[in-house]
Amino acid sequence: MTAESRDAFFHLANVQVGEPFLAKAIIDTNALFVGTLPGAPYHYAAVCKDISRINHSCTPNAAYHVDLRTFAxxxxxxxPISPGEQVFISYIDPALPRAARQDALSSYAFTCACPACSLPKPALAQSEVRRALIARADATAESRNAALERWARGTPTESTPDYAxxxxxxxxxxxxxxxxxxxxxxxxEGYMARLCKAACAVGDGEAARRWAGLAAALNRAYTGEDRGWDEVASAPERTDWWGVRTRKLGGVRSRTNLDAG
Ligand SMILES: [Zn+2]
Known part of the structure; x- marks a missing residue:
């Protein structure tokens, strides 16, 4: 390392007081998880001069992302973060129950006092239920996607649910x-995608743009890229979901009218 980087590195926090090697203690205190790198079987972590100083919250208002092409x-x-408001990232899985979160954070030698951890008892119980639901929110993704597909593109019957x-x-x-x-x-993302598709299917451009815009912003925060959502947000009517449900309903309505006539 350059003298400047070395100086910045050794000025980072160290909570691993029992660790005899100072450099390892600083890495253990400050490293951000990177994951695996192409062609290597190991999990990697990185120490950053500024980002490693960002504090933890179980309700983070920011996320970090590693660009493996540039290592940036x-x-x-x-x-939205107001001027003067502290930036927080999460060091752990924030959907864990509070006790498990505190346990996971114990190696950082602090007790989390974030908004989720410092809730009074009745509100905490509600938060724990919500986080438990969030943690397994993906379990039924496949059947939900299939139901949406059937609703939008299948032949409508008496029992077909409405948009709401x-x-x-x-x-x-x-x-x-x-x-x-x-x-x-x-x-x-699965939830936002289904809501955006449903909005497109009934030709609700305003809702489709809102969901797609939020999905683009969140994807940029988590992955560094909009992953195609910007294009959907700017022209939802160009997706292949646009109006598919409305057209089917149009067919049903005219048949009903014919019957009535
Ligand atoms: Zn917390």
């Missing part, structure tokens, strides 16, 4: 994410 890290907001009913569960989860201030990665 960036931090982006998950929620088909989006109820996905909206309930969006509400959970919003209430917990936790768009849990990576499950949030």
């Amino acid at each position: 890290f960036d931090v982006r907001a998950l929620f 009913s088909i989006t109820t569960v996905d909206k309930m989860y969006m509400d959970l994410f919003e209430k917990e201030r936790l768009y849990y990665e990576p499950v949030w």
Whole structure:
């Protein structure tokens, strides 16, 4: 390392007081998880001069992302952050129950006092239920995707749900994410995608643009890229979901009219 980097490195926090090797103690205190790298079987972590100084919250308002092409890290907001407000990232899986979160954070030698951890008892119980639901929110993704597909593209029958009913569960989860201030990665995207598709299917451009815009912003925070959502947000009517349901309903309505006539 350059003298400047070395100086910055050794000025980072160290909570591993029992660790005889100072450099290892600083790595253990400050390293950010990177994951595996192409062609290598190991898990990697990195120490960053500034990003390693960002504090933890179980309700983080920002996320960091590693660009493996450039080895650059960036931090982006998950929620609007006001001037003077502290930036927080999560060091652990934030969907764990509070006791497990505190346990996972014990190696950092602090007791988390974030908004989720410092809730009074009745509110904490509700938060724990919401996080438990969020943690396993992906379990039924496949059947939900299939149900949406059937609703949008299948032949409508008497028992086919309407737009409000088909989006109820996905909206309930969006509400959970919003209430917990936790768009849990990576499950949030499935919910937003279904809501955006449903909105497109009935030609609701305003809702489709809103969901796609949020999905683009969250994807940029988590992955560094919009993953195609910007294009959907700017022209939802160009997706192959646009109007598919409305056209089917149009068919049903005219048949009903014919019967009535
Ligand atoms: Zn916390």
